[in-house]
Amino acid sequence: MNTRDKIIQLGDNLIRERGYNAFSFSDISKELSIKNASIHYYFPTKSALVISIIRKHIMQLEKFKTNIIQEEPVEKITKFLTVYSFARRGGKISILGALSHDYNSFSEEVQSELKILTDDTITWLTETLNIGKTRGDFRFKEDTRVKAMLLITNILGAEQLSRITYNHDFEEIKDSIINNLRNF
Amino acid sequence: MNTRDKIIQLGDNLIRERGYNAFSFSDISKELSIKNASIHYYFPTKSALVISIIRKHIMQLEKFKTNIIQEEPVEKITKFLTVYSFARRGGKISILGALSHDYNSFSEEVQSELKILTDDTITWLTETLNIGKTRGDFRFKEDTRVKAMLLITNILGAEQLSRITYNHDFEEIKDSIINNLRNF
């Protein structure tokens, strides 16, 4: 991995562990044993770095969608939730949860990049839920887009709450989401 | 309102609008036309200030619980959600959502204060849901404590998500939570 990618990777981890305002270029440069100014060589501003990080996640979502395209809706949603569950165990939260916190302080460019990632996620979830409902895999009464948002809000909220309470709470909430969808 | 209470009030607003790491003593002192050092007169550290803010919320929750003690479970939950809904319209999120973000960077004293507020909230919700379920007001299959956490996660997540998407999404999610509880 080249320095540029290492910076993105480290920045990504730091944002999802501590938050945008709680990490600095020094945290990255110290870890990589380079100087502060060298990060500015790749990313002129902190905004530029966070945009690259968001774009990485947009591409990862595309890859994720392609990888599971053959699977059934229940399996798709389960794997989607597992990604968050895996990150949570590593002390990290989702990039959406981490960055939404500072949304109002971001430049328009960062905001619109974050909107793309959010819309992509909601759209994919809505489509998957619709297919699953038609097939009879899922049973729910809500409007599908609202149900998709409820899925995301449960994850984002569970990430936050389980920081304060206990980590296993996240898993309990995750299981409950799946059961609720299947209406068991 | 005396200066001490004004500082708490302003700090509370700033945390819930921008987050703990995104506001400074200067933001408060400029607004109150006093000097930075004067805030340190009342609150020696930033931690001391945030503890006072959390304690204010713990007391407000107690007051809220007392005020609606006579009401029915459905009404209690509805009013609980309305508090968040009201804050959201003012560009603010809940103190729980705002502070959970930086939970790992807080001192033990701040963390334990935040745990008290969280436990108080979960406990009250669990009790209220239990009574409502026994009376037949609510229908849900999950363990009641998990259901209580799901309620909170929906609120915390909806606060975050609606920052990125649209504000009216928060209201849609709120209505959906109530309907889901009543199993309409």
Added chain:
DNA sequence: ATTTGCCTATCTACTAGTAGGTATATATCT
């Protein structure tokens, strides 16, 4: 000869926090 990938050195702005001073109000003692 130019680009790449760093470096040193520096800047401005801001952060939380501290030491010590002062004017005013209030309480206590003679």
Added chain:
DNA sequence: AGATATATACCTACTAGTAGATAGGCAAAT
């Protein structure tokens, strides 16, 4: 009642540290 002591509510002036960012240099690769 008047003098004295103390507490309140600020202030000025400062420290040490960190933030993001910039200018300009330099060695190695292309």
